[in-house]
Amino acid sequence: MLIELSPATAAAEIGNWSIVIDCIHELALAQLKDNDRVLDLALQVLTQGDFEQQWEIAKIVPKLGEIAIQPLLDLVNDRDNQLENRWFGARILGEFARPQVVTALVALIRQDEDPELTAIAIGALTKIGTPAIAALTDLLAPADPEVCSVADRGMAIAILARIRHSQTIEPLIRVIDDPDPQLRTLIVEALGSFHDPRIPPLLIAKLTDVAASVRTAAVVALSLRGDLAIELHLLHHLRPLLGDLNSAVCKATALGLARLADPQAVAVLTELLASPRSTNDLRASAILALGWIGTRAAIDRLIAVLASFPELAPAAIVSISKTEREQIYASQLLVTYLHSYPDPARSDLAIVRQEIAAALGNLGNIDTVPALVELCDDPDARVRLHAMTALAKLAPTLPQ
Known part of the structure; x- marks a missing residue:
């Protein structure tokens, strides 16, 4: 089929790249594939257009097929070319999962000539994914250490950790004890996304890593394996x-316990709340975790917080309001607590009444409407507003 590109060619001669792009856009996919004339026009836009035009043509170039690879490689490797042009070339190459592209991108990163260009090349390799794994793995244990630097190794680990494919498990396991704590953190985070029997013991070992970021990553990864909580005694390992x-490690652990579905987690979090060594920030994490657990035992502990730690009462009420398992039970306890004040109109407790009103609206128990009607007469305007909002959720037909 003869393709009419005269308007695009004429526009290119005067540098009207918008018209060139419009003409190319009008072509069908079959007309773009392996079309040398379109490729030539696209490369002109890519190297001479403004940023917006470059961005637009970059979405079209991959549709031309493999004929675009070598010109893009030439563009990226031309140090005399503008950095922005090379940036776009490297970005487009991420659409081509071919060995020569992987090799070129790895070489570009190893040159480490510009941080922004390096970042784009790393992103391109990450997008290519599994075809890049073999080349990156080779950099982890090179035959000649003088040929491959520590920076190369770090780059390879960082990209492998981003690819998130089971083929990366073996190479990442081999380098899990890398001297760089940032890389160990990336490795632990990446391995934590796989359900492979080799990984949990390695994560448990990393709970004692000297780097806090690694310990945190291990805590998070293990807390997501609730299916192994009982079998591997994860509560026992995480509790210390x-x-x-x-x-940060303490807070991550408190939140992690909520994900384990271990009935003993409530007792451990209760001890954390009561411990004189716990800061209020840590107690706030424990409160959030108890709300996530959402059992009656957890809600009971949160109700107890209202009296034990008045300064944390608003956070405890918010946490109670998020339970999905025991909404009726939670709302009943909040109403009981509301009615337990010796002086329910105390101004210093207005924030508590306000949060209880909001919580009752979220919990959805129609039986709490009388309590909300009472709060509509509260001396504090914010409490009244929250009570009316909650009533609008529970009983929208009632007069406001």
């Missing part, structure tokens, strides 16, 4: 990290 010297 509630007292970790790093607060």
Whole structure:
């Protein structure tokens, strides 16, 4: 089929790249495939157009097929070309899962000549995915260490960790003890996404890593394996990290316990709340975790927080309101607590009444309407507003 490209060619001669793009857009996919004339026009736009035009033509070039690969490789490897042009070339190459593309992108990264260009090449390799794994794995244990630097190894690990394919498990396991804590963190995060029997013991071992970021990553990864909680005694392994010297590790552990579906988690979190060594930030994480667990035992613990830690009462009420398992039970306890005030109109408790009103609206128990009607007469305007909003959710036909 003869393709009429004269308008595009004429537009290219005067640098009107928008018309060139419009003409190419009008072509069917079959007309684009392996079309040298279109490729030539597209490359002109890519190297001479403005950023928006480059972005637009970059979406079309992959449709031309493999004839685009070598010109793109030439563009990317031409150090005399503008950096932005090479940036787009590397980005487009991510659409071609071919050995020569992988080799070229790895070489480009190893040159480490520009951080932005390197980042684009890494993103392209990540997009290529599994075809890049073999080339990257070769960089983990090179025959000649002088040929492959520590930076090359780090680059390979970082990309393998992003690919998230089962073929990366073996090479990542081999380097899980890399000296760089940032790389160990990436490796643990990546391995945590796979259900492979070799991985949980390695994650457990990383709970004692010297780097807090690695310990945190291991905690998160293990907490997502609730299916193995009982078999591997994960609560036993995670519990000591509630007292970790790093607060981020402690918080991640508290939240992680909620995901284990272990009935003992409530008792452990209760101990954490009561411990004089716990900060309020850590207690807030425990409160959130108990809300995620959402059993009656967990809700009971949260109700107890209202009296034990008044400053955390609003957070506890919000956590209670998010339960999906025991909404009726939770709403009943909140109404009981609301009515237990010696002086229910105390101004210092207005924030508590406000959060209870909002929680009752979220929990959806129609039997709590009388309590909300009472709160509509509260002396605090914010409490009244939240009570009316909750009533609108539960009983929209009632007069407001």
